[in-house]
Amino acid sequence: MAAPTWSTSPRLTTSTAPPWAFDVIGGDIGTRSARLVRAGGILVTIAGPPAARPADGLAIDFVVVSDRAQLGEVVQRVRDGRLRTVIGNVATLDDADAAFNPTERVKGKTIIRVHP
Secondary structure, eight states, X not given: OOOOOOOSOOOOSSSSOOSEXXXXXXXXXXXXXXHHSOTTOEEEESSSSOSOXXXXXXXXXXXXXXXXXXXXXXXHHHHXXXXXXXXXXXXXXXXXXXXXXXXXXXXXXXXXXXXX
């Protein structure tokens, strides 16, 4: 299967640079995405080690290599009731910034819904 070709570049749809970007493509698109993030911001990528980072900011490589035995152990712990998920807050992507900067303590993980 051939790699997709992209006819457009990442671009801002607002006049304010975002505090963070989530890159799922990598390569040149990831590099250009890093340039769009405001100074001191964060680029998170799942496409491998980032080639660039935002000015005075962070680039986080969030690639996880699965291990069948470890995943099987997680499944067994969930089935046995030894492992459970504590969800503290569910927010839309538009409300992600506020969800990750709450005014009061939230117990549990914050979940961001990408599609409503």
